[in-house]
Amino acid sequence: xxxxxxxxxxxxxxxxxxxxxxxxxxxxxxxxxxxxxxxxxxxxxxxxxxxxxxxxxxxxxxxxxxxxxxxxxxxxxxxxxxxxxxxxxxxxxxxxxxxxxxxxxxxxxxxxxxxxxxxxxxxxxxxxxxxxxxxxxxxxxxxxxxxxxxxxxxxxxxxxxxxxxxxxxxxxxxxxxxxxxxxxxxxxxxxxxxxxxxxxxxxxxxxxxxxxxxxxxxxxxxxxxxxxxxxxxxxxxxxxxxxxxxxxxxxxxxxxxxxxxxxxxxxxxxxxxxxxxxxxxxxxxxxxxxxxxxxxxxxxxxxxxxxxxxxxxxxxxxxxxxxxxxxxxxxxxxxxxxxxxxxxxxxxxxxxxxxxxxxxxxxxxxxxxxxxxxxxxxxxxxxxxxxxxxxxxxxxxxxxxxxxxxxx
Amino acid sequence: xxxxxxxxxxxxxxxxxxxxxxxxxxxxxxxxxxxxxxxxxxxxxxxxxxxxxxxxxxxxxxxxxxxxxxxxxxxxxxxxxxxxxxxxxxxxxxxxxxxxxxxxxxxxxxxxxxxxxxxxxxxxxxxxxxxxxxxxxxxxxxxxxxxxxxxxxxxxxxxxxxxxxxxxxxxxxxxxxxxxxxxxxxxxxxxxxxxxxxxxxxxxxxxxxxxxxxxxxxxxxxxxxxxxxxxxxxxxxxxxxxxxxxxxxxxxxxxxxxxxxxxxxxxxxxxxxxxxxxxxxxxxxxxxxxxxxxxxxxxxxxxxxxxxxxxxxxxxxxxxxxxxxxxxxxxxxxxxxxxxxxxxxxxxxxxxxxxxxxxxxxxxxxxxxxxxxxxxxxxxxxxxxxxxxxxxxxxxxxxxxxxxxxxx
Numbered sequence: 001x002x003x004x005x006x007x008x009x010x011x012x013x014x015x016x017x018x019x020x021x022x023x024x025x026x027x028x029x030x031x032x033x034x035x036x037x038x039x040x041x042x043x044x045x046x047x048x049x050x051x052x053x054x055x056x057x058x059x060x061x062x063x064x065x066x067x068x069x070x071x072x073x074x075x076x077x078x079x080x081x082x083x084x085x086x087x088x089x090x091x092x093x094x095x096x097x098x099x100x101x102x103x104x105x106x107x108x109x110x111x112x113x114x115x116x117x118x119x120x121x122x123x124x125x126x127x128x129x130x131x132x133x134x135x136x137x138x139x140x141x142x143x144x145x146x147x148x149x150x151x152x153x154x155x156x157x158x159x160x161x162x163x164x165x166x167x168x169x170x171x172x173x174x175x176x177x178x179x180x181x182x183x184x185x186x187x188x189x190x191x192x193x194x195x196x197x198x199x200x201x202x203x204x205x206x207x208x209x210x211x212x213x214x215x216x217x218x219x220x221x222x223x224x225x226x227x228x229x230x231x232x233x234x235x236x237x238x239x240x241x242x243x244x245x246x247x248x249x250x251x252x253x254x255x256x257x258x259x260x261x262x263x264x265x266x267x268x269x270x271x272x273x274x275x276x277x278x279x280x281x282x283x284x285x286x287x288x289x290x291x292x293x294x295x296x297x298x299x300x301x302x303x304x305x306x307x308x309x310x311x312x313x314x315x316x317x318x319x320x321x322x323x324x325x326x327x328x329x330x331x332x333x334x335x336x337x338x339x340x341x342x343x344x345x346x347x348x349x350x351x352x353x354x355x356x357x358x359x360x361x362x363x364x365x366x367x368x369x370x371x372x373x374x375x376x377x378x379x380x381x382x383x384x385x386x387x388x389x390x391x392x393x394x395x396x397x398x399x400x401x402x403x404x405x406x407x408x
Numbered sequence: 409x410x411x412x413x414x415x416x417x418x419x420x421x422x423x424x425x426x427x428x429x430x431x432x433x434x435x436x437x438x439x440x441x442x443x444x445x446x447x448x449x450x451x452x453x454x455x456x457x458x459x460x461x462x463x464x465x466x467x468x469x470x471x472x473x474x475x476x477x478x479x480x481x482x483x484x485x486x487x488x489x490x491x492x493x494x495x496x497x498x499x500x501x502x503x504x505x506x507x508x509x510x511x512x513x514x515x516x517x518x519x520x521x522x523x524x525x526x527x528x529x530x531x532x533x534x535x536x537x538x539x540x541x542x543x544x545x546x547x548x549x550x551x552x553x554x555x556x557x558x559x560x561x562x563x564x565x566x567x568x569x570x571x572x573x574x575x576x577x578x579x580x581x582x583x584x585x586x587x588x589x590x591x592x593x594x595x596x597x598x599x600x601x602x603x604x605x606x607x608x609x610x611x612x613x614x615x616x617x618x619x620x621x622x623x624x625x626x627x628x629x630x631x632x633x634x635x636x637x638x639x640x641x642x643x644x645x646x647x648x649x650x651x652x653x654x655x656x657x658x659x660x661x662x663x664x665x666x667x668x669x670x671x672x673x674x675x676x677x678x679x680x681x682x683x684x685x686x687x688x689x690x691x692x693x694x695x696x697x698x699x700x701x702x703x704x705x706x707x708x709x710x711x712x713x714x715x716x717x718x719x720x721x722x723x724x725x726x727x728x729x730x731x732x733x734x735x736x737x738x739x740x741x742x743x744x745x746x747x748x749x750x751x752x753x754x755x756x757x758x759x760x761x762x763x764x765x766x767x768x769x770x771x772x773x774x775x776x777x778x779x780x781x782x783x784x785x786x787x788x789x790x791x792x793x794x795x796x797x798x799x800x801x802x803x804x805x806x807x808x809x810x811x812x813x814x815x816x
Contacts, residue, residue: 066622072476074483077494086485214474 004127004182005060008095009069009208011122012176013219016073016207019118020088021254022228027115029232032366035108035124036383038359038406044106047135048128056127057100065092072211079258095119114228114367121224121362125177128360129351133180136355152180152353156188159325159349160195167197169332171343172218173204174320175350178358178408185350189213202342218344220259220288220318221251223374224364226266227383231367237395244396245275252283260284261318265291265377267396273304274397281308286316286340292377292402294319294327298335305339312339320344322408347408359406379403412535412590413468416503417477417616419530420584421627424481424615427526428496429662430636435523437640440774443516443532444791446767446814452514455543456536464535465508473500480619487666503527522636522775529632529770533585536768537759541588544763560588560761564596567733567757568603575605577740579751580626581612582728583758586766586816593758597621610750626752628667628696628726629659631782632772634674635791639775645803652683652804660691668692669726673699673785675804681712682805689716694724694748700785700810702727702735706743713747720747728752730816755816767814787811 022029037044070093073084097119098112108128110120137145163169173192179185189209192201203216210217225247233243244267252260262280264272264287276284281304289297298317305312317339319331328343335341347357363383364372373384373392380403382389392398430437445452478501481492505527506520516536518528545553571577581600587593597617600609611624618625633655641651652675660668670688672680672695684692689712697705706725713720725747727739736751743749755765771791772780781792781800788811790797800806 067624068480068619068622071483071485071619072479074485075479075481077479077482211476211479214476216475 003059004056004130005063005123006182007069007208008060008063008065008119009072009211010126010176010182011119011207012174012205013207013210013217014205014221015119015122016084016092017079017219017255017259018221018225019092019115020084021225021250022118023088023091023115024085024254025250026228026232027113029114029228029368030112031114031117031228031231031364031368033110033117033120033362034365035106035128036361036363037106038361038380039357040405042356042358044128044132044358045104048106048131049135050102050104050106053106053127053131054102056131057102057124060123060127061097061099065095072207076217078216080256083255083258091115097123100124108362110362118224122177124362125360126179126182129178129358130181132358133351133355148353148355152184155352155354156191160192162325162329163196163200166329166332167200168336169328169341169343170200170202171328171345172202173206173209173349174218174344175346175348176206178347178360179350180353180355184353185209186212188350189215205344220261220344221263223263223266223290223383225251226263227364227372227374228367231370231372234368234370237391240392241395244271245277248276248280248284252280257283257285261286261288261316263288263290264297265289266374267392268375268398268400269297269300269377270400271396271398273300276304278308281305281310286318288318288320288344290321290376291381292321292400294321294331295334297377298331298339298341302339313337314340316340316342318342318344320346322346322348322406324348357408359408375400377402378406380405411467412464412538413471413531414590415477415616416468416471416473416500416527417480417619418534418584418590419527419615420582420613421615421618421625422613422629423527423530424492424500425487425627425663425667426629426633427500427523428492429633429658430526431496431499431523432493432662433658434636434640435521437522437636437776438520439522439525439636439639439772439776441518441525441528441770442773443514443536444769444771445514446769446788447765448813450764450766452536452540452766453512456514456539457543458510458512458514461514461535461539462510464539465510465532468531468535469505469507473503480615484625486624488664491663491666499523505531508532516770518770526632530585532770533768534587534590537586537766538589540766541759541763556761556763560592563760563762564599568600570733570737571604571608574737574740575608576744577736577749577751578608578610579736579753580610581614581617581757582626582752583754583756584614586755586768587758588761588763592761593617594620596758597623613752628669628752629671631671631674631698631791633659634671635772635780635782636775639778639780642776642778645799648800649803652679653685653688656684656688656692660688665691665693669694669696669724671696671698672705673697674782675800676783676806676808677705677708677785678808679804679806681708684712686716689713689718694726696726696728696752698729698784699789700729700808702729702739703742705785706739706747706749710747721745722748724748724750726750726752728754730754730756730814732756759816765816767816783808785810786814788813 098116101109110117189204203218205218207217230243302312371385371388373388509517518525597612611626613626638651710720779793779796781796
């Protein structure tokens with residue numbers, strides 16, 4: 001009964017918005033997702049029992065979307081009416097997650113049609129994260145464990161007090177994938193919903209928790225859209241370069257203004273700002289910043305909009321890169337009145353109990369038989385085989401050498 | 409924290425289907441609902457603390473429909489796509505239940521626009537029922553209380569075993585209003601969903617429990633539709649008589665085939681069968697039987713369809729009058745192959761722990777300034793002022809004298 005994932009809605013909302021586009025456009029494209037563990041000096045195998053991991057992953061494969069899950073998704077209207085179509089909801093009703101491969105050294109991969117493999121990322125990460133921290137807790141005394149939870153509450157209290165000094169600062173929980181535990185994420189979200197006004201704590205990306213607490217399910221889109229489509233449009237340099245803008249077009253075609261927040265750093269934000277055209281800049285509500293220096297990014301975004309004679313104050317930046325409350329307040333103070341700002345707060349929100357954080361991702365590494373690439377505005381977050389990275393650097397004119405190790 | 413009603417979805421599904429029609433068609437019609445307690449020899453005041461009742465009713469007035477409640481209703485598609493319109497969902501979002509009047513002798517009434525008073529019935533009944541049984545429990549020893557719950561489980565086990573002898577017998581939980589307690593209803597429904605196949609236990613009328621367990625929210629419609637509209641179309645005998653068929657027309661206009669199960673006994677089923685015309689008999693999926701002798705009713709229904717050259721085997725009867733498992737099995741054995749049968753199982757399902765049942769209703773007694781009438785196929789269930797009952801008997805040609813006291 002010790003399930004980590006207890007419902008297929010225990011995932012990020014954008015898995016469904018992306019999942020629907022993939023289902024409708026690229027259902028049978030073969031892809032490969034792989035776990036990448038980025039924390040130096042930690043060997044996951046020392047902390048996670050492979051059989052337990054296998055057990056938890058297998059449990060997820062036995063879950064199905066139930067009637068109420070589908071009611072909830074069908075009834076989602078925060079980003080536009082009927083955003084999920086009946087054929088997609090039928091597909092979800094019958095979805096069984098594909099099998100995975102897991103080695104004793106904890107190489108974890110998911111291969112198969114993009115339309116079914118896409119869902120594994122968040123479940124797998126939350127399971128690994130929770131098993132890792134369970135492992136740490138199991139080596140502690142009862143009192144040491146008590147202190148961990150006490151520390152988590154004290155830190156949450158400190159966050160809330162600081163946030164109350166900036167009532168105009170808004171944010172959402174984006175912390176499903178690297179949370180301390182399912183129960184702790186739920187506790188955090190419930191507490192924030194009780195302690196802060198709805199005008200400040202806007203919602204959570206976790207669909208199950210949003211449903212359970214009547215909150216808004218929050219989401220944008222992820223790098224995998226760009227990476228997957230680069231493999232599908234793979235060919236000449238020009239075709240690969242064009243695939244970036246195709247993602248923007250496709251997304252807008254499906255969701256219109258409601259979900260028009262563009263992720264900017266897959267091939268570096270400099271390329272992004274060259275690639276997004278005036279019409280798109282006008283139509284899209286805003287941008288998501290997920291790597292590199294957020295202050296520099298904010299200034300670039302303001303210049304970008306000014307360059308098109310668009311008032312930056314009508315546009316929104318969603319900051320989501322390893323935020324903590326001090327950074328959130330600084331960003332808010334820096335940009336308020338100049339461009340709209342909100343925060344997608346992840347690991348430091350849902351996994352801040354005094355234990356060292358770990359950094360890991362599950363990334364789309366191959367699409368349609370081609371290796372994929374992501375640079376970010378921070379090369380420590382780059383994904384891709386060296387030869388692919390070199391080719392994509394030329395294609396996208398990526399010349400930054402900035403690299404800073406990831407805490408999360 | 410001892411709330412009986414913990415969510416505004418803790419009600420019967422048909423409150424929303426009826427509520428929407430009322431909202432769209434008769435929003436401002438003034439109505440009066442009143443509690444009628446029908447169990448001889450029991451004085452509610454001896455068992456229920458008026459202040460506690462007031463406290464629980466006041467708590468309900470503080471609840472609001474949250475985002476997820478509305479997602480769920482918006483996503484309901486079991487009876488047709490988009491059955492709840494956005495203007496109705498907006499209305500629910502802002503709904504605050506109107507005030508009530510409650511005397512020390514426990515006369516409880518709800519007066520105001522039909523569109524907001526309609527929701528009180530089920531909340532009020534479940535609260536009174538749970539307070540009554542809490543009162544009985546409070547006078548027992550710990551062991552006596554243990555035995556109550558043990559008895560409830562033994563009886564449920566017996567029901568399930570008997571139902572397994574008839575895998576083709578289908579039923580739903582209709583027992584919200586007179587349940588032993590909220591928690592006990594949830595336990596019953598959860599257990600049935602685990603122990604019986606979904607082809608036999610079809611769902612529950614309780615929207616919150618349906619949502620929590622991924623079940624189908626079940627519902628038809630209630631007497632109050634006929635009663636309310638009789639007051640709105642009040643005038644000549646002919647106008648009052650016509651109001652019955654207007655309800656059928658209105659309901660079909662709003663919900664079409666999906667929800668086309670007609671309640672048959674408001675003015676007696678003999679009148680009903682005279683009033684439903686051939687086209688309606690063909691269009692509507694079936695009938696609900698809620699009073700009188702169900703075997704006689706079933707034979708009448710078969711003759712009714714045969715009279716229109718409609719194959720009764722294509723039509724459905726929903727039995728819902730004080731069912732127990734023996735009656736359900738007898739009805740199933742009697743009618744299988746001749747006409748389709750399913751059961752809406754109420755008090756004997758959700759309140760069968762060995763304590764004496766109580767019989768009570770909250771009924772619409774006045775609409776648009778006129779007293780309303782309901783005969784049922786059992787005069788012990790009749791509602792109305794004597795002079796109104798006499799007039800309506802003539803209008804509807806009601807000549808039955810059958811009366812049998814109600815257990816529930």
